[in-house]
Structures are given as structure tokens and as C-alpha cells.
Amino acid sequence: MPATAAMFDIDASTGLMAGARFVNSPNQDSRPTGTTPDLIVIHNISLPPGEYGGLWVEALFRNELPAQHHPYFATIAGLKVSSHLFIRRDGSVTQFVPFTNRAWHAGASSYRGRERCNDFSIGIELEGSDDAAFEPAQYRALSRAVTALCAAYASLSRERMTGHSDIAPGRKTDPGPYFDWPRLHALLDFDMAHAGGVR
Secondary structure, three states: OOOHHHHHHHHHOOOOOOOOEEOOOOOOOOOOOOOOEEEEEEEEEEOOOOOOOOOOOHHHHOOOOOOOHHHHHHHOOOOOOOOOOOOOOOOOEOOOOOOEEOOOOOOEEOOOOOEEEHOEEEEEEEEEEOOOOOHHHHHHHHHHHHHHHHOOOOOOOOEEEEEEHHOOEEEEEEOOOOOOOOHHHHHHHHHHHOOOOOO
16 A cells, blocks of 8 residues: 555554565574664565565565476575665555564665674665656655654664665675665655654
């Protein structure tokens, strides 16, 4: 469903976001004891690469990707990966892992000298690639999701947001050169101000 004001509602105890469709991924586990999310990591994904729509990302995150359906699928069907949120081109949002749990999105990674970013981060996948611009609806949904996360978890802020390429340089390139960080920050200025708590 497209992003709406309902997305500002997150139950911090369950880690679920109102306004997002929930599809449980088996690729998750508990965060280390005493760890709360304090970083947001932005990714992009499309399956097959450069093609949008369909159920393939959901299938990947549920370990149900049919290896025989596409040559590329055969190379990744055995991966055990997930993200907390997936934002489609139309701005609709699916949640695969409660924010209280650890999603398997970052892999080998480091943020400001701190290793294993999955332990303390929230992963958000945008349907897209390194080779094309993202849609306005995706930026709107992402801004509202980040605003909701910052409202629900005091450990998060707009300053603690980064790209996958920044925590895994040389290994990952997403969200890519077409991701418009200034556009996202401008939307966050508006959404956080109207949510009543800019941090």
C-alpha cells in the first residue's frame, strides 16, 4: 500500500510498523543482549536485476526463490538474506523482520569502526538498481518510515543513516549513484517537523 500517515505508528515493543504489509522471513534472529537499533542502512534490490514488480524479492527473503526460473536466480537461490523493510516502486511497504530482531541484510560490514552492522542496524531495501533513478513515491515512503523509526527508538536519528556501500566499501555499491540523499533529507525535514520531533 502507498505510504500514509499510518506509517508513523510503530510499536516499539513488537517492532512492527502499522501501514506496512507483514510477511515473516525465516532469515532473522535475536539481536545481541542489550542491543537496540541505532543505525539505518539503505539498500537497493531488483530481481531479476533491473526488472521491477513481481514476487521475487519476497521469495528470496522467504527462501522460496525458484532457481530454475532465471539464470541469475540459480546464483543466489541458496542465500539466506532479509531486510526489515522493502519499498516498491509505487511506495508500498512490506516488512519482513520486526525491528526488534536482527535481519540479515548487511553481511560483513563496519560502521565507524563497529563491526557486524546487522547487530545494531535496521535494513531498508528500495526496489531499484544502481543504474536508474528511484521513484518519488519511494522517497516519500522512506522518509515516513525513517521518521517513524526515529520516533519509536530514541537511539535512531537522521544522522545515523547510511548506504550499504558505506559500511561494505568495495563489496557493495547500493543504494547507488542515483539515490538522492538531499531529496531524502528535505523530505525528512518536513516529515519530522510535522511529526513533532526533529532529531
